[in-house]
Amino acid sequence: MTTERVVTIAWLYGSKMNIYGDRGNVLALAQRARWRGIEPHVVVVGIGEAIPPESDIFFFGGGQDQEQIAVSHDLTGAKGAAIKTSVEDGAALLSICGGYQLLGHEYRPHDAEPLPGIGLFDIESEAGTERFIGNVVIDSQWGTLVGFENHSGLTFLGETATPMGTVQVGRGNNGQDRTGGAIYENAIGCYLHGSLLPKNPKLADWLLSAGLQYRSGEGDLDPLNDEIEQTAHASALQRAFATR
Amino acid sequence: MSRPVTLSNVRLVGGVVAARAIARLIRTLGRGGGTSAPGLVAEWIDPAMLTRLTSRLPHGSIVVAGTNGKTTTSRMIADVLTAHGHKVVHNRSGSNLVRGVVSAFAAQASLTGNPGGDVAVIETDEAAFPEIVRLVRPRLVLLNNLFRDQLDRYGELDTIARTWKTSLASLGEETTVLFNADDPGLTAITRDLAAATIAFGLCERKHTLQLLPHAADAATCYACSADLHYSRIYVSHLGEWQCPSCGVKRPDLDVVGRDVELAGVESLAMTIDQHGESDRYEIGVPGLYNAYNTLAAVAATRHAGVPHETVRTALESFRSAFGRIERVSYRGRKLTLALVKNPVGFNEVLRMLTAATGALTVPTLIAINDLHADGRDVSWLWDVDFELLARGDGMLGATGLRGADMANRLKYAGVAEDRIRSFPTGLAAGLDAFVNQIPDGEQAYILPTYTAMLEIRKTLADRGAVETFWQQ
Ligand SMILES: [Zn+2]
DSSP: OOOOOEEEEEEETTTTSOOTTTHHHHHHHHHHHHTTTOEEEEEEEOTTOOOOTTOOEEEEOOOOHHHHHHHHHHHTTHHHHHHHHHHHHTOEEEEETHHHHHTSSEEEOSSSOOEEOOOSSSEEEEEEEEEEEEEEEEEETTEEEEEEEEEEEEEEEOTTOBOSEEEEESOTTTSSSOEEOEEETTEEEEOOBSOTGGGOHHHHHHHHHHHHHHHHSOOOOOOOOOHHHHHHHHHHHHHHHHTO | OOOOOOGGGHHHHHHHHHHHHHHHHHHHHTSSOOOSHHHHHHHHHOTTHHHHHHHTOTTOEEEEEOSSSHHHHHHHHHHHHHHTTOOEEEOTTOOOSHHHHHHHHHHHSOTTSOOSSSEEEEEOOTTTHHHHHHHHOOSEEEEOOOOOOOHHHHOOHHHHHHHHHHHHHTOOTTOEEEEETTOHHHHHHTTTOSSEEEEEEEOOSSSOBSSOOTTOOOOBOTTTOOBOEEEEEEETTEEEEEOTTTOOBOOOOSEEEEEEEEETTTEEEEEEEETTEEEEEEEBOOSHHHHHHHHHHHHHHHHTTOOHHHHHHHHHTOBOOTTTEEEEEETTEEEEEEOOOSHHHHHHHHHHHHTTTSSOOSOEEEEOOOSGGGOSOGGGGGGSOGGGGSSSOOOEEEESTTHHHHHHHHHHTTOOGGGEEEOOSSHHHHHHHHHHTSOTTOEEEEEEOHHHHHHHHHHHHHTTSSOOGGGO
16 A cells, blocks of 8 residues: 655746747656656746745756846745755755756846845856857766756856866856756756656655655655666767767 | 949958958869858958948848758758849858858859849848848848747847847838747837837748747746746747737737648648738648748748739749758668757757657757857756657667767656667767668658758768759
């Protein structure tokens, strides 16, 4: 006799912040739960909508400039605070690109007012002059992570921030210090599209496990056959080194 | 009637001569179609060559732009104009950067700087559009659609729309802008122009989508940023739209397409209303996205003064551009090739292939490369609705440099693992391994990205299955 296991994925601004195939991350979390008999609930949280209290895992993708401004305004106040509190209590979170930037202290565009972030990560971002486009490989606690970056924003880690890993191929946070992404509690932010989670299944399962642990105190996951995922991972690594 | 070689012609002639010589050399060496290297040389010799050649066209230039359908549409227009007795200069091989356009002109121009035709049809890449418009000063600009494409190449959609808007605003009243009004983004950037505008769109009851697909863009109001409401959705974010907040809506249509009949992967028919006339067109290209291309081509050529009978007859014999949709017999198997290059295009191909039964029952090989012309970022595969393929029992194969990403995408789309086959990443080997799985006499689909299509086509051509494209 086991109780039904459920995991709730809150997809922040899913209709606006969804460029570069970032929904693959939500698909990966949902499918990897479903294949283990865990029922995924995906809730898209739009502008003006409150954070559902049952959120176990947050996903926050990238968007275009116009959308990023609207989202930044929406996050100030209670909504940003609710996300921060959940993460500090143990909820899992993955943010990519624009979403990652807005979870830092602020983002400074070239010719406009700075966009305030919620300060979950001790990072600051600013518009750069070069666009970093290409495959990325990062060494991390989950082994190699492989994805594709496409950003002109530069992110710098503050004193209390921990990088997600070290850049082996690509530019990472800022193209200068070889740091890639940031990690705080069970929250991760980085510039890796690709989509990231489907071909980095260890990271996907780490987030899933953290979310379940937060919900029920029970984060164990049955193993899955990841042959197709591992092949995709290996081939992406090979292309990253071949095109570096 | 050839123009005398004057002093001001010398640089122009030099560019034409050099470009033609190099095109010939490259073709002889067999390095490819020779479609853009000569343009590079011609541009270097005389950057103003394109302006001077196009200014000598008695009937001016038609520039065709849009994320999807520009190759097919410009081919349709060129065919109709040719049928009407024009001599058309056209970058027909699909090299649509400035270099490719210069090449096409260099190949056709006489050594005395005569453009070699009386009208030009110029297909342009999204990024090259402002530069081409500046160099060519077109008589007619045709805007098909603006979708999310390979973002590592083109930058974000907002950026393209901004540069297009600036470019369109520079046109005077001697130019007409023909735009797809079903696209809210195109409607936004064609407002308040000095140029004349003509709106085209569909009024179609049968072929509608229930929801905006995931890959849809620009579903927010350009005036007030509210989410747009659609009474009908046709393809991606194209449809009958209006803003529930400020009331902005799809403009009244000057040219209307309706009563579209789709015949599988073969053909389509539709009625087009304009200037108070209604005409039925039948055409040998499939899918609703080609109904848009037909509509655009009819609107453009009717605007250019071609009688509807001539348009109709020319389009009746139209077949699709190479690789867009092709049927090839290879080792006794009937292969249908369809180019896939971005989420919207891929969704429409899947919609066409599954239209008859609601599922994909024919074995299908998807070939994904990540070279520059494909887009180096394969993230876009996650924006395509492969979930449509979870039903059905046909084998789904993956090949190409990023075939492994494709197989993974299919798994997460809910396709049963025993239907997913990973073939060798090398395309010739991948193609043969796939074809070996197809019983003799049966049919199969092949869906390649751009460079994968070139390579598969070359493999097929080397083995005598199809002609190489630059010989067409
Ligand atoms: Zn509005």
